[in-house]
Amino acid sequence: MDKALVQPPKGSRDFLPAELRKREHVTRIIRHVYEAHGFEPLETPAFERLETLMGKYGDEGDQLLFKILRRGQPLVDGLRQASELLSQPDAIVRGRSGETLPRAETMLADLGLRYDLTVPLARVYAAHQGVLPPVFKRYQIQPVWRADTPGKGRFREFYQCDVDVCGSSSLVVEAEVLDAAALCLKQLGFNDFTLRLNHRQLLRALIQVCEIDAANEADAITAIDKLDKIGRDGVDKELTTRGVSTTSRMKLLDVLAQGATLDRLQETLGGNELGKHAIGELREVLRLGGLTHAAAHLKFDPSLARGLGYYTGCIFEIQVADLTGSLGGGGRYDGLIGMFSGKQVPACGLSLGLERILVVMEERKMFPASLSPVDCLLAVVEDKDMDAALVVSRELRAAGFSVDVQTRSFKPGKLRQLAETRGVHYAVWIESDRRLEHKALGDSRETDALLVNTLNQVKIS
Amino acid sequence: MDKALVQPPKGSRDFLPAELRKREHVTRIIRHVYEAHGFEPLETPAFERLETLMGKYGDEGDQLLFKILRRGQPLVDGLRQASELLSQPDAIVRGRSGETLPRAETMLADLGLRYDLTVPLARVYAAHQGVLPPVFKRYQIQPVWRADTPGKGRFREFYQCDVDVCGSSSLVVEAEVLDAAALCLKQLGFNDFTLRLNHRQLLRALIQVCEIDAANEADAITAIDKLDKIGRDGVDKELTTRGVSTTSRMKLLDVLAQGATLDRLQETLGGNELGKHAIGELREVLRLGGLTHAAAHLKFDPSLARGLGYYTGCIFEIQVADLTGSLGGGGRYDGLIGMFSGKQVPACGLSLGLERILVVMEERKMFPASLSPVDCLLAVVEDKDMDAALVVSRELRAAGFSVDVQTRSFKPGKLRQLAETRGVHYAVWIESDRRLEHKALGDSRETDALLVNTLNQVKIS
Numbered sequence: 001m002d003k004a005l006v007q008p009p010k011g012s013r014d015f016l017p018a019e020l021r022k023r024e025h026v027t028r029i030i031r032h033v034y035e036a037h038g039f040e041p042l043e044t045p046a047f048e049r050l051e052t053l054m055g056k057y058g059d060e061g062d063q064l065l066f067k068i069l070r071r072g073q074p075l076v077d078g079l080r081q082a083s084e085l086l087s088q089p090d091a092i093v094r095g096r097s098g099e100t101l102p103r104a105e106t107m108l109a110d111l112g113l114r115y116d117l118t119v120p121l122a123r124v125y126a127a128h129q130g131v132l133p134p135v136f137k138r139y140q141i142q143p144v145w146r147a148d149t150p151g152k153g154r155f156r157e158f159y160q161c162d163v164d165v166c167g168s169s170s171l172v173v174e175a176e177v178l179d180a181a182a183l184c185l186k187q188l189g190f191n192d193f194t195l196r197l198n199h200r201q202l203l204r205a206l207i208q209v210c211e212i213d214a215a216n217e218a219d220a221i222t223a224i225d226k227l228d229k230i231g232r233d234g235v236d237k238e239l240t241t242r243g244v245s246t247t248s249r250m251k252l253l254d255v256l257a258q259g260a261t262l263d264r265l266q267e268t269l270g271g272n273e274l275g276k277h278a279i280g281e282l283r284e285v286l287r288l289g290g291l292t293h294a295a296a297h298l299k300f301d302p303s304l305a306r307g308l309g310y311y312t313g314c315i316f317e318i319q320v321a322d323l324t325g326s327l328g329g330g331g332r333y334d335g336l337i338g339m340f341s342g343k344q345v346p347a348c349g350l351s352l353g354l355e356r357i358l359v360v361m362e363e364r365k366m367f368p369a370s371l372s373p374v375d376c377l378l379a380v381v382e383d384k385d386m387d388a389a390l391v392v393s394r395e396l397r398a399a400g401f402s403v404d405v406q407t408r409s410f411k412p413g414k415l416r417q418l419a420e421t422r423g424v425h426y427a428v429w430i431e432s433d434r435r436l437e438h439k440a441l442g443d444s445r446e447t448d449a450l451l452v453n454t455l456n457q458v459k460i461s
Numbered sequence: 462m463d464k465a466l467v468q469p470p471k472g473s474r475d476f477l478p479a480e481l482r483k484r485e486h487v488t489r490i491i492r493h494v495y496e497a498h499g500f501e502p503l504e505t506p507a508f509e510r511l512e513t514l515m516g517k518y519g520d521e522g523d524q525l526l527f528k529i530l531r532r533g534q535p536l537v538d539g540l541r542q543a544s545e546l547l548s549q550p551d552a553i554v555r556g557r558s559g560e561t562l563p564r565a566e567t568m569l570a571d572l573g574l575r576y577d578l579t580v581p582l583a584r585v586y587a588a589h590q591g592v593l594p595p596v597f598k599r600y601q602i603q604p605v606w607r608a609d610t611p612g613k614g615r616f617r618e619f620y621q622c623d624v625d626v627c628g629s630s631s632l633v634v635e636a637e638v639l640d641a642a643a644l645c646l647k648q649l650g651f652n653d654f655t656l657r658l659n660h661r662q663l664l665r666a667l668i669q670v671c672e673i674d675a676a677n678e679a680d681a682i683t684a685i686d687k688l689d690k691i692g693r694d695g696v697d698k699e700l701t702t703r704g705v706s707t708t709s710r711m712k713l714l715d716v717l718a719q720g721a722t723l724d725r726l727q728e729t730l731g732g733n734e735l736g737k738h739a740i741g742e743l744r745e746v747l748r749l750g751g752l753t754h755a756a757a758h759l760k761f762d763p764s765l766a767r768g769l770g771y772y773t774g775c776i777f778e779i780q781v782a783d784l785t786g787s788l789g790g791g792g793r794y795d796g797l798i799g800m801f802s803g804k805q806v807p808a809c810g811l812s813l814g815l816e817r818i819l820v821v822m823e824e825r826k827m828f829p830a831s832l833s834p835v836d837c838l839l840a841v842v843e844d845k846d847m848d849a850a851l852v853v854s855r856e857l858r859a860a861g862f863s864v865d866v867q868t869r870s871f872k873p874g875k876l877r878q879l880a881e882t883r884g885v886h887y888a889v890w891i892e893s894d895r896r897l898e899h900k901a902l903g904d905s906r907e908t909d910a911l912l913v914n915t916l917n918q919v920k921i922s
Contacts (some may be wrong), residue, residue, distance in 0.1 A: 038865025083544030403497025
């Protein structure tokens with residue numbers, strides 16, 4: 001056997017039971033909190049039309065899409081067209097920097113694997129306007145796929161847990177979304193997280209006030225987004241490369257320096273209208289959020305920028321001290337749905353990153369001890385009594401126990417040993433005279449009496 | 462807006478909340494029964510290496526795989542190689558019948574979307590031998606993808622709910638798997654299903670006794686598999702095309718005629734060793750299954766063949782009168798894991814088809830009325846009281862209610878109307894003097910007192 005060939009493909013994972021139970025423990029809590037907040041479940045296909053996905057995540061995002069080969073005649077045609085590109089000298093560009101390869105890709109592929117849960121939501125909302133309530137609150141917990149270089153905590157298949165509200169521009173939405181995220185984290189056992197809060201229009205206002213050319217706005221936001229990764233000097237360098245003047249750079253970096261409060265920013269921005277509006281909204285979100293589970297965790301942070309292009313208002317990111325990168329993030333994006341529906345629809349949401357939450361919970365040993373696989377192992381001492389095992393298992397299951405019937409005979413000692421190894425609380429066996437015996441391992445439980453009572457009532461001889 | 466472009470890709474579906482709650486109702490019950498039977502959860506990646514999938518599902522299966530385009534340099538190389546095929550005259554064959562296109566496909570693609578849950582299980586078991594218990598009982602509820610022509614109840618993305626036991630050749634496994642399937646269906650509200658049971662080696666014995674050439678065995682099994690679709694005459698025709706003699710055809714079809722019991726078949730098969738073994742196993746599975754929830758539903762059916770090549774022992778299929786096709790099926794496949802591990806490992810399992818179960822439940826109106834979206838709508842009569850709504854929602858949620866806070870003000874009558882339309886039981890609103898009011902819609906509930914009690918204790922003024 002070639003060991004490498006039975007491993008899952010690069011960047012993807014098999015989730016064996018013990019690991020999966022931890023994942024399910026987390027998603028169960030998140031799902032429960034989202035439901036309690038009145039969000040309704042949505043699921044979308046694993047693949048979308050390539051034109052739905054392309055151009056939504058920036059050039060780098062387009063490169064990271066997993067693309068699905070056309071089928072039948074369209075593939076034959078696509079192959080012909082793509083091979084014509086090949087006959088042009090120097091037409092095929094290697095690696096990620098070129099243009100020609102993506103062109104060939106779209107001839108050969110028509111679908112792409114879901115890259116996030118926000119673009120599919122925007123498509124769904126546009127498709128079902130009139131059927132969905134005007135204010136649509138949905139949650140979605142599904143995997144997404146990115147052909148990224150795998151690394152620690154970075155996978156090619158990973159889960160996102162999103163909540164979004166489409167169709168309302170009320171700031172109560174921001175407060176509710178932050179409340180839900182905070183309650184999820186608290187119920188998972190986190191107490192030390194920070195909900196960083198900023199506003200895209202505040203960043204734009206800052207860029208205006210610092211006299212950075214409007215054409216450089218996106219670049220400047222990308223650079224600011226890296227402040228906690230590459231530091232002040234790094235951002236300064238990036239801004240220099242983009243041609244931002246020394247005065248502008250210094251001013252911007254000074255304003256972003258730690259400790260910048262809303263009051264101080266208000267002074268800096270003076271009469272700037274965008275800035276006034278953004279600061280007003282931030283104050284209101286901080287006030288409303290202060291009434292929720294998010295209260296103790298909210299922190300205004302003018303250097304928060306969020307990479308994605310589609311944000312238009314408040315933006316948030318969840319941080320804990322012992323993890324570079326965030327446990328989740330989101331914000332308001334009032335333009336995205338309009339790209340599909342042709343009509344402006346306000347929207348705001350937040351995504352919890354399951355994989356990173358799991359990494360931190362694993363390192364901090366935050367999982368409950370009792371994610372037990374099964375309540376009860378059941379075995380016969382002699383093979384001839386196997387039919388009795390089936391009868392007993394049926395009654396135990398009817399009483400609410402999960403039961404793993406052993407398909408071969410066991411000596412009682414061996415069965416108890418197996419139960420102990422697997423962390424199973426009860427071992428039940430059928431002696432050679434069809435007598436039922438049992439042993440509870442570990443601490444006594446409320447269910448002990450129920451087990452004994454059930455076993456007493458089974459008729460097998 | 463182009464309506465077509467916001468629809469999900471051909472053969473795939475968006476699951477809006479009402480639909481998804483029905484799906485979750487079904488999977489929750491199935492998951493619970495599988496867990497009660499001691500099966501442990503497993504999840505595998507959406508994609509597998511193409512070589513893991515190819516050659517496991519027959520030629521037609523290979524054609525139906527969704528293949529993922531290689532990325533970066535491997536795609537450039539693959540495109541070069543594939544385009545060389547194009548330069549050969551007549552090298553590109555159209556549609557599904559050719560050989561050249563699949564060759565080009567494997568140059569361009571390296572991964573394929575999961576086609577079923579059995580092959581990934583076999584790979585996982587081979588990869589983790591020694592880590593997994595020697596007898597590994599797993600369930601897996603995940604989507605699979607097939608580039609089939611979509612039709613009624615046939616999709617390109619659909620869910621399977623599988624249970625399998627790897628590492629045991631005991632017939633208790635067959636009984637447990639049939640028991641689990643039967644209990645799932647009963648708990649979903651089905652009472653009239655049939656668990657058809659047959660044995661691959663019985664079919665082989667029949668083919669031997671009817672003096673059909675061993676080389677024609679696979680063809681004959683494929684033909685028999687279609688008996689309930691194309692009838693006796695259709696099967697006769699297919700067998701004629703394959704060159705099976707008139708005597709053999711008549712004999713085989715007579716044996717398969719309805720009413721063939723195990724006793725009569727035993728006579729027909731006489732001393733045939735394969736046949737003896739198979740009949741012995743079928744009798745034992747019927748006896749053991751008779752002690753389980755499957756008891757009243759088991760029915761030996763010599764014409765059951767199951768299409769897939771990998772079965773080696775007992776095979777089963779679940780049928781209801783009002784559905785062509787099956788609600789699920791499975792059997793013993795003692796050779797498949799060995800294709801990955803190089804070591805023979807016995808295995809047996811069963812797959813419930815979620816989509817078909819949902820189709821029948823929908824037609825028979827088997828869903829409970831109370832798959833309610835949320836417990837409580839909460840609104841303010843005046844916008845200025847929005848902060849009070851956040852405080853009230855927090856307390857109601859802490860008391861266990863799911864609450865949808867309206868982001869705009871409502872008149873009480875309009876709110877009650879909305880609750881009624883959406884099937885929500887409680888409407889709660891904050892009057893202009895910050896007084897809390899509520900209305901329970903529909904029948905009274907046990908939770909009424911809890912709601913009143915919670916509202917009485919909230920301090921908002």
